[in-house]
Amino acid sequence: MYKIDLNCDLGESFGAYKIGLDDKILPFISSANVACGFHASDPLVMSETVKNAAKSGAAVGAHPGFPDLMGFGRRNMNVSAAEAKAYISYQIGALDAFCRANGVKLRHIKPHGALYNMAAKERSLADAICEAVYEYDNSLILLGLSGSMLLEAAKAKGLPYASEVFADRAYEEDGSLVARTKEGAVIKDEDEAVNRVIRMVTQGTVEAITGKVVPIKADSVCVHGDNEKALAFVMKIRASLESSGVKISALER
């Protein structure tokens, strides 16, 4: 039987600022990537988010980012490998405190935004992240872009890892994401997006933007809970996967 994880970034609110329909999307996902206070979230939000994720049965992962709240962690920052490693350690530990308080076992780590993108391409940054995770708990699963340098680094380090795919993004023949600046980079048709995911999961392939069918590893699909439309799409993709015989379940080592 096929299975796939549905992961979503959660706990991105900060103080008086609210982002995301966390409560509404939790029942439909299997993994929650919880922001850790650098690019988003604060301790109170983290506490609530972990508590709610635990109640819903979603696996809890850390979602560390750059120390750039004003930019929501979406801006490349030229941090050193040592800084990156320390930032990851700090954020994992901070989130894990709320897991411990709620009797939850931290399951995975997924870097956020610019850190995710940079680590997909820069080996030294990827290594720094993997070292921090490994030193904290070498049973934590590193969730990263399918086919990326980050997953190669995890493999080299001996960390369990999982490949993330995107329902609404086009792929190049080499398995990388088509740059957003390129036409056709985003799949706008919801049914097409759903069918692409089912194919990735059940056949291990994706039709690249060139038309050529290429192999792709899909352990987890990234979904969003920012608004009602995103929420509706998650329900749709979940139902479609299940009716195609694909079980939704959290990542496992």
Added chain:
Amino acid sequence: MYKIDLNCDLGESFGAYKIGLDDKILPFISSANVACGFHASDPLVMSETVKNAAKSGAAVGAHPGFPDLMGFGRRNMNVSAAEAKAYISYQIGALDAFCRANGVKLRHIKPHGALYNMAAKERSLADAICEAVYEYDNSLILLGLSGSMLLEAAKAKGLPYASEVFADRAYEEDGSLVARTKEGAVIKDEDEAVNRVIRMVTQGTVEAITGKVVPIKADSVCVHGDNEKALAFVMKIRASLESSGVKISALER
């Protein structure tokens, strides 16, 4: 045989900003209270500080504070109990990540600055701190002002706790510190300060500012490593304690 802990706030540097002669004072103290990134420190500093404390053999404790880097955590902030609890959880977890990476067991928690002072008097804040510590690891020792509400809260919660005294501060008859605004609040004579500590440790008493001798519990003496003068005083008090038959050793449950 008498024994006492010498504790010092460490790891208070931040980015390009350096505070404290951490390397120089580490050999002379038994406990390091490491700042956790809210009122001082950053992940890289925390990583280095825990590593160096581990090398020196000092016990490592978390030194959480208010989220007020600009005020160094010294300004009272009217946070709710829920906020305080979450801030403590977050900071303990963040620091513990570096302990885990360095194979160090986190030993104690000492709130910093305004948080320390407020929690000495406000039971709801003291309870919030103790709950966070207890939920994280109920074997952690809470280090607080001797005779304070914070230690009462720890006792009520079932947390191990330790009583901190100050060599250079005068005490009221009820065992509280004489307010800094009052004349005679600070003991300026070094020999007198040393003798007062020896008396607290070996006899369990202190001469209050009124002249009356009152009981005081002393498990740990707070020392400083900010400058050469402070450093010299630590060496002096350590030597005096040892020659008076008092052993310097970290807190134990």
Added chain:
Amino acid sequence: MYKIDLNCDLGESFGAYKIGLDDKILPFISSANVACGFHASDPLVMSETVKNAAKSGAAVGAHPGFPDLMGFGRRNMNVSAAEAKAYISYQIGALDAFCRANGVKLRHIKPHGALYNMAAKERSLADAICEAVYEYDNSLILLGLSGSMLLEAAKAKGLPYASEVFADRAYEEDGSLVARTKEGAVIKDEDEAVNRVIRMVTQGTVEAITGKVVPIKADSVCVHGDNEKALAFVMKIRASLESSGVKISALER
């Protein structure tokens, strides 16, 4: 002819975080209090907000707060008078840069949240704020709680000032706001709230919570643009004031 100012806190978004229906409420208010990056807002948001306020014709004021983004400036902070003064200077200058770039003359200053409340009662804090404003531009109008210490300080300093009233809050006989913890502190009936404002403006009186009619000075009414309900109330109060012969216009020296 009677006239009154309708002021609203604007520009409270921060990075990816959105708060307030700024564009929708701008046409209905005469004064915009723009957050300055300490408790809310960021430079890009400030730039946009000033631009939009200028287009709509609303007067632009600075809305400085405590350096506490996580608490949205709503938590009392024990800052010194010198710190408070410097924080005010900094924030006024920062906002004024966007006024200059948009050809707008900064009109008023209204402290935010905990700073507003504390300055209403503590004369040294009130003086610090007024000194900062006076040194920056002694033609700026200080907008504060009607009958508060802050306005007394402004008067003493020789600053123009204006008295703010609240449509939805009950008043004590001495003209102070009934504490939110007390029953009846908030006026929930919209029509009653509107009528109270009209009375304040046209008769200079308010019925205190005790039933006694007391004098009150009303130069400006605080309204909100957080949600559709708040927006509807602003339109209602504006229409009611205008049909009662009260002109809505910005503060003037």
Added chain:
Amino acid sequence: MYKIDLNCDLGESFGAYKIGLDDKILPFISSANVACGFHASDPLVMSETVKNAAKSGAAVGAHPGFPDLMGFGRRNMNVSAAEAKAYISYQIGALDAFCRANGVKLRHIKPHGALYNMAAKERSLADAICEAVYEYDNSLILLGLSGSMLLEAAKAKGLPYASEVFADRAYEEDGSLVARTKEGAVIKDEDEAVNRVIRMVTQGTVEAITGKVVPIKADSVCVHGDNEKALAFVMKIRASLESSGVKISALER
């Protein structure tokens, strides 16, 4: 008669953190670049720094940087042109508030660290900076790396600008700085450094690392006040310049 400006970054302390021998170096420089609270400094430090600069007679300039206190503004950040422009406006305005309070006319703007380096090469960033400065006050002098894109942008915008040179850095034949990673990038001999500056000022040339003598524009020399050694060098270079008939004076339009 030849003349040159000696500029130094000042006011980089933050809260309890002290950096720089500001008081000691002020008498020897003609221009103070004052940090504005993003990469360093806080409102109280800015207030003190402007006051002290005014007393000493040094011209006051704004020294804006990236919003990265943890990295001291030394890490490249991928901010948009609109963000950069707003960050510059905000910081100039904030600093100018302290100039107004002290009766000082803000004279120049020098971007800090990574922002300085990136703006020397990226025209869109350079343009964004110049637009912010121009819209604030088109008589402000933009101080940037001699021969850089930033100065070209200033020229194109119609802003007054000034060329900064470094005493202790080697130059390529095209007038750019030799990368720090290259051998010989830093001039370690103090006398050589001093003589190079005198040549730049009096002859308008510098011997490039290749040995070839190339033209260079030198309006201002960057000096440092971080420590006693740096301070001694400033006194030396000042004395040498004066004895070579070069007058030390602040930038003028």
